[in-house]
Amino acid sequence: MARILLLSNGHGEDQSGALLAQELQQKGHSVQALPLAGLGSPYRKAGVRLLGRSHEFSTGGIGYTSLRGRLTEIVQGQVLYLLRRLIRLIRYRHHFDLILVVGDVIPVIAAWLSHRPVATYLVAYSSHYEGTLRLPWPCATLLKSRRFKALYSRDQRTAEDLSRQLQRPVTFLGNPFMDSVLTAALPPPTSTARIALLPGSRRPELEQNLQLLLLLIELLPRTVHCNVDLALVPSLDDNSLQRLSERCGWHLESGVLKREGARAINVCRGSFSAVLQHSDLVIGMAGTAIEQAVGLAKPVLQVPGQGPQFTAAFAEAQRRLLGPTVFCAPGEGGSREALKATAELAMALLDRARRDPGLQQQCQVEAKRRLGEAGGGPRMAAAICALLP
DSSP, X not given: OOEEEEEEOSHHHHHHHHHHHHHHHHXXXXXXXXXXXXXOHHHHHTTOEESSOOBOOTTOSSSSOOHHHHHHHHHTTHHHHHHHHHHHHHHHGGGOSEEEEESSHHHHHHHHHHTSOEEEEETTOOTTTTSSOOOOTTHHHHHTSTTEEEEEESSHHHHHHHHHHHTSOOBOOOOGGGTTTTSOOXXXXXXXXXXXXXXXXXXXXXXXHHHHHHHHHHHSOTTSOOEEEEEOOTTSOHHHHHHHHHHTTOEEETTEEEOTTSOOEEEESSOHHHHHHTOSEEEEOOSHHHHHHHHTTOOEEEOOOSOSSSOHHHHHHHHHHHOTTEEEOSSSTTOHXXXXXXXXXXXXXXXXXXXXXXXXXXXXXXXXXXXXXXXXXXXXXXHHHHHOO
């Protein structure tokens, strides 16, 4: 039995790390996690022990945020928090046989400093962004080190690109975060068209995003018959949702958001996979959840917000990453004009999603090209086990 420590730095990365941890535990290994940003909730839910206490910040951790978000990170002490996490890693490094990185340059640097053998799943980087991936300094240099025993990418294009750049094998085995949503869920009782709303998971940005989505739903024409399902994280409980919805002129009644003159919104908790699988169109303001939607071959409509995470810049980068089945209406994020254009585009995409075989086939092609097939978690865990003494 080997002792493995997972290093990750974000909610989506924690999700992938937790799935890998479960696979490795099932193979008899002892696994702990050190989330460098956030509470590490996915690890807790998966029964994976954390190395020390964790803390969550309003931006969700150091990462791809707006300038305001980066300033907030500094003010809230996230840099000092990261340094304390690194000190803890160095203190306990000899307790582990392997460090497993899930993320980007920050955990890569941390793992290199540990002087322990490392396996790396570069879930945060893709050559689909620019054609040729430019790894931030000093990531490429560190990944060439003998300490890094194996490198796994998030898509085949990136594997081929990095193999050339780093002059060493980089392997694409699939994405573990897709496995959970690819497990078939029970179908809905009717075949009515369905729209999934994904406002994200980080508070307080979640509340800001949800208010925009409520405004968008008010603009959808009632002549089109469809169901709207809101996938909501537990951190926004019913009391908080009630207060937020009332400020926007809505009210919560028996798990349904209602407003006179607007279509009702079903509030769905604990059924994220089912909401995604049964949707015809996904309208989102999220990171990993949008990737999962694309991996399920769903057309996606973005609604850029005010940040700190899901800004217009983040949305544009996400479209480059995920390809032509991710759409965004023109206009300044959050403006009335942009929301009107988004509502019109939503109706057009919903119709195409159900009637246009060309769009359906394109979604299937991009799903495999960008995210791969199911089974990424077991395949990657097996490859990691092969590295262990």
